[in-house]
Amino acid sequence: MANRDRTPNPCKELEEDLVLLHYSDLAGAERHALQDHLVSCAGCTGYLKELATLLPLTVKADEPSQTFWHDYSRELRHKIDAVSEKQSWRQRLSGFFHPWSIPALAGAAVVMLALTLTFGKGIWQSNDLPKDDAAMIEALPVAENLEFFKAMDVLDDLDLLESMGNQGDAA
């Protein structure tokens, strides 16, 4: 902090341009104007010097050896091989699913479903009904027929009674 106090402050409105000038990224008229200004402004000159001292400190240098770069390339080649292998599998798999094959497969599935529903009704019914149930299913229509015949007998009896009554009246 002590150093900051010693450094005069730059002109606020020129700070952004001073940063660009430090990085040699200020062109033409702006650069000339700023350089002219620097001649007479201690604050801006000090700021520029401070940037020149401070900013290089932020760079952490790393110089890997040749072996590192050799290993880097070899390792990356292996990784690319693995990715290519995966990609070729995907391509082979996607070969089965061409755009034209999707509607064809869907159509075939619909036809299969329709055929199954039409002709295969009995297929899914269970044949192992309990014996009692099976007997009941067979007996039910017979029982219904018996009821019918019984009703017919009653009608016959009524007709008989009626004719007997008529004979009595006549006598």
Next chain:
Amino acid sequence: MNPGDEELVARAQQGDRRAFEELVERHKQKAYYIAFDFSRDREDAKDLSQEAFLKAFTNLKKFDGRSSFYTWFYRILVNLCLDYKRRQKRAPTDTFDETLESHMEPSHEPKKPRSPDQQVFAGQISRRVGEALEALPARQRTAFILKNHQGLSIKEIAELMETAEGTVKVHLHRAVTALRQSLAEFA
């Protein structure tokens, strides 16, 4: 004459593996150094830059050449680095420790041996710089690293960050101001 990036990309898009490997050889060092500037860790920088190449390889067919391969590829890399930083913030580790320098292999350039005082000072600076960079918002940090560490032009950074040049200048200025405050004692 060496083929340009565009030609190599076109060949790689046709399935020429050698062409892609040539692109890797061309860009691997710069890619590694950018990743290192973000991560400040050799292994992470290697993984991040390799991951960027793999991503470029798998998405190469989608690359339409509207921007240069350089811009497209470094955009992938920077996004991976920013994701890495986000992940790291969620699970913080002591990345910027003073032992970092001891993990590095010696440079090819002969260096003068440092005195113990100099080593302590270098360690302090390294840690403080790391903390100061870490404290910057992601876009300010990106603009700063690409300018200060990599020397990209404002135009290149704007293309890479998909933003206006004026916005990059503002990010850069804010980053420098924040770092100047954080590192005032070393100035």
